[in-house]
Amino acid sequence: MKKDDMIAWFEQGSVSIPKLLFNHYSDLGLDETEFMMLMHLNVFIDSGESFPTPHDLSAKMSVSTTKCMEVLRNLIQKGVLTIEQLDDSSSVISEQYSLKPLWRKLINLLMQENQNEVQQEQEQEEINLYSIFEKEFGRPLSPFECETLAMWVDQDHHDPLIIKTALRESVMSGKLNFRYIDRILFEWKKNGIKTIDQARAHSQKFRQHQQPKNQKPSQSQNSSAVPFFNWLEQ
Template identity: 55%
Template sequence: MKSNIVAWMQEGNVSIPTLLFSEYRNLNLNETELVLLLNIITFIEKGNEFPTPEELSARMTITIAECNEMLRRLIQRGFIEIMDQYSNEGIRFEKYSVNPLWEKLVDRFLLNHQVSRQIEKKTEETDVYTCFEKEFGRPLSPFECESLGMWMDDDHHDPIIIKAALREAVMSGKLNFRYIDRILFEWKKNGIKTIEQAKNHGRKFRQKQTDRTQGQENSQQSAVPFYNWLEQ
């Protein structure tokens, strides 16, 4: 019994990217081709870098002829390649390489990531327009929509920073695009790219305003004055 378990453990394991199982269909591979590739990978992992069609078909439900044809198609479609290798004694031999498969999988992963980021960016941009219309209490004019687009596309302001500038304008009681544009300009000039940096920057300027009014007896109870960005 123990010897059987040891023999099973000695068979080893093969590490396969999970992405291959979720993306093989998008790579235009069918299940039989996938299993053939997995068997090639398994043989390579165990030191047999050029398994024969006979060895491969013996593990599957396809004939040797079908295996030969499938190997030929996988090579033509760029999923595997046959490489020439030379031993230390100068003897030439051939081996399979599945690097083309991994390269296709990486391309697929990057494409998925790019599409996801584009969807996320579109959602963030739509959310910015929604926030502005909510604060302004009306639909934005074409000019205002163009300004928002320029902030994101031309000035490369992050939507989160644009919404932070909008909140700053609301808190300051100066809800207009010129004021918000000035805030964004000042933040960009000072290298502000995160919400926390924006909050700290605003606190510093408001503290300066507070210091100027310390002579008033009720300064502690009065509303904290806000920094007027348009006076810069």
């Protein structure tokens, strides 16, 4: 191969195909012929030829001109390709293909996938939350308790980690019931507590405030006291 031929080859450039499109074109309802048609349209547009004819496309593909016309029509009907009109200074109306609808659909697909992943994580977190409560209570939760737990998450928007911390606080206080836990969550939300560290500091401050100032705990009381710890890391 001559040097000039190699230079001409390099000057032709390269085609960049988004990996997201390559992996998900079938999720957009596209088959392989439609996918290749879009790729060829993308190359034509990048080369400055924004409105190739079916004959031009057929010359690049292994399908007939009639088939190219059919595929183009299908792509427009599926909402991944549009034909835009351009007005120039000479008042001559020209047309061009646009792949913007394709990119929009691809972005929407990605956003939907991310939302589904977040929703699945939240659902799994709620399942784990129910399991932890049932383990601490030593029994299945009643319908009312299940409804209360769901309300804390869906209506009050408490983080599951905060709910777990409130549960542990109620266990350590010897008051294992939903009313007490609800009161803890109410107080924490009122005081702007959103993290485990904030909840731990608030609980320690509350205990110090509850203890009479002149009362000094005995050595036996100190040895039997249950310290507040981050039980989620155990």
